[in-house]
Amino acid sequence: MNAPGHVLVVGASAAGLGTAEALRRQGYQGRITMLGAESRLPYDRPPLSKQVLSGAWEPERAQLRSREVLDALDAEFLLGDAAVALDVPTRTVRTASGSALSADAVVVATGLQARTLPGQEALRGVHVLRTLEDAVALRNDLLGGSRVVVAGNGVLGAEIAATARQLGRDVTLVGPQPAPMAGQLGPRVAGLLAELHTRNGVRLMNGTAVTGLTSSRGRVNGVLLPNRETLPADVVVVAIGCTPATAWLAGSGLRLDDGVMCDANCRAAEGIYAVGDVARWHHETLGTSLRLENRTSAVEQTAVVAANILGACRTYAPVPYFWTDQFDTKIQVYGTPSADATVTVVEGSEQDHRFAARYSLAGRPTAVLGWNMPKQARLHRQVLVDADTRATVPSR
Template sequence: MNAPSGVLVVGGSAAGLATVEALRRKGYQGGLTVLGAESHPPYDRPPLSKQVLSGAWDPERARLRSQAALSALDAEFILGDPAVGLDTAPRTVHTASGRALRAGAVVIATGLRPRTLPGQAGLAGVHTLRTLDDALALRAELRAASRLVVVGDGVLGAEIAATAQTVGQSMGQNMGLAVTLTGPQPAPLDSRLGPAVAGLLAELHTERGVRLRLGSGVSGLDGHQGRVTGVHLDTGEVLPADAVVVAVGADPATGWLEGSGLRIDNGLVCDSRCRAAEGIYAVGDVARWHHDGLGALVRLENRTNATEQADLVAANILGDDRPYSPVPYFWTDQFDTKIHVHGTPSADAEVTVVDGDLAGRRFVALYRRNGTVTGVLGWNMPKQARLRRQEVADALSGLAQAV
């Protein structure tokens, strides 16, 4: 297979940039174009809910590469011009400004769009957190707010609650900034990590001053004169708020692909090579591909996947024919706790502590289903958890061979 005459990457964040860098690193000398919906140069998203939101980092520090490093890639960056359509056969992407960009290969890296609540758009003081601008707007809000409600008990919601509580304490507002975390699970991340670990997270947040109102969904928002004043729970309780963050998940940004003929189902569906059609690939949060080890379609929303998948896609564009079968991985920092997860733990798995102990809040836990290791989690023990990662990799390899 000959290398394509040009590659167009649609999406200007981590996965898109990593694809461009991998292509150059592997010797590709053809034309490269990066089309980004945001006006900012590529930046990292994990720090948005932590260092950028807290004010520990200024926005420039979140940039993935300096301007000199971007220039060295010899790629054209078209920023602030979202993609609005794709003609699949000629591999032509149409943009909001009217551009028509054609390439020998197209890599789709458009990421996610955060979900919202009904009535959210018309109320000041209600935020989502996906972009750098979102983080800066919420950071400014926190400095004036007295009652913050975070709607969503997953990774992002828990991180935002932890950061907001820390910000309040650092400003001497620990008695004035009331942070409440609400969501339908019995404890933060319960459905993902199981009751034992999620229960520890709940204890951690409570000890640090976050108020937990869990086990109930949110039915709506209250407002007065165009500004949010409260959050309605399904129980009928109303949580007073002058600032709200909605962190109830996100959907793959695939709306612009309607009419393209590509298969859209909770992401852009791809084969095991991350290929959606001839000459069209997907990377990062938007990609849902066949994982040979798991024997199923998989979509991963984490920073590590963005880089690893981009490297594989770059290789396949240049003529390799390799499947993408990673060990899923994510991490989360909340207060002074660092949690690293390899594999696919679940709430119904058997959990065994194999290093450290729960009481000391420093441990490694293995997750098993039907006797097979499915995940490993390290709570303030990242190196030790990584040593156990191979057990997950071996299990995935065994499943792939059995298929």
């Protein structure tokens, strides 16, 4: 297979930029176009809820590459113009400005969109956190308000609550899970995370959800709970999850099901690939379709997609990974933890707030977690690799 003459990457995100960089590293000398809905050059999202929101970083520091490095990439950046449609047979993307861009290969890297509560767009003081502009606007409001309610006790909500509390705000974290990040960590470790937040002054209201907002003169002043209780708030952050940004692909013929459905090679159709948070692909080792919302996976996936664009036939079957930083705690998770898994501390101790733990189902390791033990967690990750290898090698 000859290398395509033109690769169009839709989404100037970490995954989109990573794809362009991987193509160049693998020797591609053809034309690369980066189409982005935002007017900013590619930036990193994980720091938004931590370093940028806290003020430890100036917003510009989140930019992934300098202008000089991007120039050396020899890619055309078309920013501030969102994709609105894709014609699959001709691999042509139409944009909001009316442009039509055709290419020999198209990579969908449009990421996620934050879910919102009804009516929140009309109110001042209500925020989501997805873009750099979101982080700057939220920080400005946090500095001027004292009572903060975070709706949603997943990873993003927990991170925002921790950062807001470290800024000295009065913080309430409300969410349907029985403890912060229970769905990601399981009950035992999520209970430790709840203790961490409580110890640092965050008020937790687990097992409930925000049903609405109250306001006065166009500004939010509280959130409504199912029991009709109202929590007063000067600032509300809505962190109730995200959805893959695939609305622009409706009617394209691509299969959409909580993401762009791809095969094990991250290919959605002939000459069309998906990468990053928006991609749902077949994980051959796990035997299921998977979509991962994390920075590490997005970058690792780009190397596979780039290789396949250039004619390889590589599958993408990583050990899933994510991390989160909250207060003085760094949590790293490899694999797929679940609520019904058996959790065993294999190094350190929970009492010392430094430990590595293994998750197992039916005696088979499924995940490894490090709580302030990054090096040890990486080392224990090998048990997952070994387990996957045994699962994919036929017995004799």
